Amino acid sequence: MRIAGGYGVALAGTAGALLLAGCGAGAERTADNEEATPHGYVEGAEETAEPQWRLVMAETDSGALRMLDPVTEEVSEVGEVPGVREATTDGRFVYLGTGTTATVFDSGTWTVDHGDHAHYYRAESDLVGQTDAGGGLRVAKDSAITALISDGGASVLDRGALEDDGEITEVASVDGAAALALGERLLVAGAEGAEAVRVLDREGGQAKAGIDQDCPDPEGQASTGRGAVFGCSDGALVVTEDGGEFSAERVPYPDDTEPVRSLDHRPTTPVLAGENSDGEVWVLDIAEEAWTRIDTDGPALAVSAAGERMPVLVLGEDGALSSHDPESGEEIARTELIEPPDGDAPKPRVWIDTSRAYVNDPVGRVVHEIDYNDDLRVARTFELDFRPDLMVETGW
Template sequence: MIDLRKTSTAAIVAACLLASGCSGGKKPKPAGEQTKEPVPHGYVEGAQEAAEQQPRLVMADAATGTVRVLDLTTRAVTPLRRVGPVKGITTDGRFAYLTTGTGAEIVDSGVWMVDHGDHVHYYRAPIRPAGAVSGPGPVRAHADPGITALSFGDGSVRLFDREALEKAHPGPGRALPGITGPVVPYKEHLVVSGGAARDRIEIRDRAGGLVASPGETCPEPRGTALTRRGVVLGCADGALLVGESGGTFSARKIPYGAPVAPAERAAEFRHRPGSTTLTAEAGPAAAWVLDVAKRTWKRIETGPVAAVNTAGEGTPLLALGTDGSLNAYDLATGKRTARTPLLPPIADGPAPVIEVNTSRAYVNDPAGRKVHEIDFNDRLRRARTFSLDFTPAYMVETGR
């Protein structure tokens, strides 16, 4: 039995504070006014937090509009309603946007991550349709925790509230007048290209007001990527890296180093989200590797190529040839290190893609109605193959 006579005065005071709120002579609040329990760090209502990434693949049949979501952890395939002919697909990490004849159908893949810099939270939630938006395709998406910026085929851009998207009520969005290029939410601001000064990048606030215009130019901006070093934009003469430190935005040019024909420019970057190693097709028979940290470009001769990607430093460049073979190239030397037959020769129609995470790559096989999981650290070993009941012409990976 506890001897209360030996209980310290400090313990009694602590008990008093915890039980009755007697500090400083303040009276306890009535029952209806009690302070709510603090929300645990990382809690998201309606979602389950996970210990590791929860990747899913959102896939669509171009002709029929069939949409399926493949959970790579459980192998479960979730069917969603058909959306009509699909002309493209993009993602902001959680939501997939399927370009149709009238705009974009939105799919909430139910998996995402929140990066706090020193740690990351991973979440799972139900898969469901999340509404639709109107506008000419193709549609491109960039997002941060607060807003999503959708760029449309006519160059217009609209901003959508993230909470509204999560409730499956995107609304019409808010237009950014006068913008004809990509817009990337970054550090609670907007990195804007194609504004009033066509070759200059602008930093705007969330209302669209001009905050800064870094001195470096980016002629003919095409292609964007968000990395841990900042926002990368493809330019006619190379790339522009836009970063922020202490509230001040800066821009640094990463030049090609030699003239590059327009058809061989990096027009669309592919990479593992957050990685500072980017890839892009360099015309029909080569690939670019852009090391953002070292600010260098490397051109790797791949032969006729349909898709490229990489998981980043220490992993190979992955190149899918038009003959259907998957190839691995050393990022430093440019030499091919592995090759495996994977798909039949790639004919007309949407080209397959390579999606990557830290240890696996995923290649959609429209002709075979499959998705192949590749261990790129084991000489392109085929780790798993997922057979499907439709043609996965379009595919994106979410949960990151």
Template sequence: MPHATRARIAALTAGCALLAGCSSGAPPGEDAPTPHGYVEGAEETAEAQLRLVMADTETGAVHMLDPVTEETVEVAQFEGAQAMDTDGRFVYIGGASSTEVLDSGVWTVDHGDHVHYYRTEPRTVGGIDGSGFAPIGDPAVTVLNSAAHVIALDRESLEAGEAGASDELDAEAVLPYGRRLLAVDGGAVRVLGRDGSLESELDATCAEPQGQTVTRRGAVFGCRDGAVLITGDDELTAETIPYPGAGVDGGFHHRPGTAAPAARSETGGILVLDIKERRWTEIPVQGVVAVTATGEDSPVLVLTDDGVLRSYDPASGAELARLALMTITDGGTPAIQVDTARAYVNDPAGAAVYEIDYRDDLRLARTFEVDFRPDLMVETGW
């Protein structure tokens, strides 16, 4: 990695970079002690403040839906939106050649033995060159991976409302993991310090990385021949879990943090990785529009092009339930977003969002009708 890139990463990750959950801002009074977890300008809440962020690609309007109050508000306007993703707080709205960043104003800080939930006003942050990014973040940095670029964004700058503190990384794919960066380049899997310096090279190869994610049981790179799983704390180890046949096509999808990511396979079906057991389950479903895993020993959800939502057992691949939801037409990108209790599916043509109890045979819990096309959707606040 060039010296300039190393220096830039060091600048991006200075200060609170090595802390698992640092707070920012000054205490509420000159003489008062700083409350644990205090964040200037944010309200700490007793429970997660989950929001659904949606974009109408025709009008460029971006809306946020609060599932608790059922209220929807317009929060931004981004013309030319084509794709949307999130790191849990910030939303990355991709256009033809650039990406706009929106602070959803809701997030979670996990200290391991306890969790803090925060809420503040949503706001636009700025633009980034490039598009098609898949973001993965931690308290210090969010890494944006795409086929053309890998970019690191300084979280402290993002939280201050600035997207300018960024740097393009010299690698094919990068993950923030365990206070380090994991980088794949030229088939090698390297461990970098947060200053970009090379710490070690792991005993694994990853040709043609297809997707990457971080779970509670380790970091995963999807590669040409299998998934490279990286585990450990101070000392990291890597192992390859070979595909049962065809490999993954695109990124992994799962409830944040959980350790059973799912992906489309190159044959059009679904692959589910059981990290604990170090094995894949192949599910031969066709016409996949969207897929996500809800957790270990919890259903895998698949939306197919006939508008039917299906759930599958992640170990056996057996179908558990199905629910006819919508008519899928050209335009818009239906997605499945999941949290600990519910799944949400956007219906662009029907101007609706469906709330599904995925633990109760895909019971339709609520339908949120909206007065715009929810063409793109992510869930934030985790």
């Protein structure tokens, strides 16, 4: 692999500067011993002072699976997934779908939020195994469960078994078009014959708490620090939890606006971006309970939002990357970046972390690292020996 562009190694944001060893009140004690263990620790993992970002990429023709460490610039061969055509991640595990199955890959990097600080971990990567799943793969998780959602419904997996033992154990199968985890419960929208959003327990049974709100034709979902968000045909439904009680607020679309088809953002941040069927890019600010239209030259290949008072990134069909003010929608910067994908090839993605954005270019066989706070400066270009058709970022 040859690296083109800038010579500096991208470092994590200010949150990564915290040294978290010991963790004070955040440490937990096991029942078998009195030694404090860091919050979220998994046996065999190493706690680090900074986030451990990784880019996991797959080539659809060969099924080749690779992982890039942006700090060391090392690309590792980590397996093959024949027939892979989509990928999604929960921050640690990557789920690679074929349309009938999902292969689970443990990237070995993750973050555990602990209120006023976070814990960062790294461990050995591993191909965990395979489970049944349809197309349109998405994932939602909390500390106890992982919900793998596809066009066949949601499969609820035991999170502890996955993290600690590398075992894929299904604890429930749930009917629904969208699902999110919140407050130790599973929120499900779009179940056949059920208009209201359902609140389920970890085994898929009806919980005592409920939500008196519906979500017609759910399409798009996101977990944020301000609540769970479902994209519905009449707007976004933002669900919050307090002391076991759930409430929901609807943020309707402006008049004559088509629904967005996805909600993309830097993980946990409360500003989301998506494109609708008219080729318009819209931004949802949860705190302001408002939608803002982004002024673009045409339809987009990919969009994502960096966070509150931070840029929204739009990768246009012409291969140009632009950044926009999330409040006014106006363009801030633009750069010609990639060759547009051909035919029915998977669309590139824009993945944003605390200091950089990454854009995969399958045609050019490269991944671009972008400093989105510096007029979209291309910090580095990673040249690869395969097509990075699919890409996700882990370590969050």
